[in-house]
Amino acid sequence: xxxxxxxxxxxxxxxxxxxxxxxxxxxxxxxxxxxxxxxxxxxxxxxxxxxxxxxxxxxxxxxxxxxxxxxxxxxxxxxxxxxxxxxxxxxxxxxxxxxxxxxxxxxxxxxxxxxxxxxxxxxxxxxxxxxxx
Amino acid sequence: xxxxxxxxxxxxxxxxxxxxxxxxxxxxxxxxxxxxxxxxxxxxxxxxxxxxxxxxxxxxxxxxxxxxxxxxxxxxxxxxxxxxxxxxxxxxxxxxxxxxxxxxxxxxxxxxxxxxxxxxxxxxxxxxxxxxxxxxxxxxxxxxxxxxxxxxx
Numbered sequence: 244x245x246x247x248x249x250x251x252x253x254x255x256x257x258x259x260x261x262x263x264x265x266x267x268x269x270x271x272x273x274x275x276x277x278x279x280x281x282x283x284x285x286x287x288x289x290x291x292x293x294x295x296x297x298x299x300x301x302x303x304x305x306x307x308x309x310x311x312x313x314x315x316x317x318x319x320x321x322x323x324x325x326x327x328x329x330x331x332x333x334x335x336x337x338x339x340x341x342x343x344x345x346x347x348x349x350x351x352x353x354x355x356x357x358x359x360x361x362x363x364x365x366x367x368x369x370x371x372x373x374x375x376x
Numbered sequence: 377x378x379x380x381x382x383x384x385x386x387x388x389x390x391x392x393x394x395x396x397x398x399x400x401x402x403x404x405x406x407x408x409x410x411x412x413x414x415x416x417x418x419x420x421x422x423x424x425x426x427x428x429x430x431x432x433x434x435x436x437x438x439x440x441x442x443x444x445x446x447x448x449x450x451x452x453x454x455x456x457x458x459x460x461x462x463x464x465x466x467x468x469x470x471x472x473x474x475x476x477x478x479x480x481x482x483x484x485x486x487x488x489x490x491x492x493x494x495x496x497x498x499x500x501x502x503x504x505x506x507x508x509x510x511x512x513x514x515x516x517x518x519x520x521x522x523x524x525x526x527x528x529x
Binding site for chain 1: 474
């Protein structure tokens, strides 16, 4: 099997996310979005983000993912060569499915966020008995 | 009268933009020139890397989210650092349909030369939250040495 080579992609910056409280660039994480009959899964690349610094918010049908990074370079380090910039991550999605908010689970592993959004069980049609006198 | 070329950056022939685009790009470069990626010198090879230094070390960092340390191979020869590896995205167990697939997978290989020879015996590498950090001690024999000047009467 032929090996697939990875291509360098410039990190995309968020252009219109309102004014941020923290200075510095905000990037759009690359995501995979998967769906099966029971759940929607989002995988997002957010290197440098610790699990406790991820903020997930679902309001009505808008899902917001935010990840904050802490500086990795020590203060005594001087830049020699720089190809990428680091900064927080931000991305929003509009969901078309009704999500069971209580059962949302999120995990951060090696800089990858795994977000599972279980769909709400559809209200089963109730059969109405008609009583005859 | 002196004729001054107003377009100073090299033209990227692969993406012919309008004059307005070039002007906007020029403004962006002017504004982000401090601390931003060095324009015109960035490589097309994955992964992107940053190099910093202090008195005794170079530090190389690369963003490699989801790459396992056992799938990475780092080697150092004199002032050359090579990173080889593969990013694997495992298939999900449950039946899923993809709506978006932006995350790349595949093999990568990159090497760079540092300005100074490295003591390859003392190189350390760690992965944390998807960021690779390689600590490269500068070799003793490459470090600048202060030379005492003997004063003769």
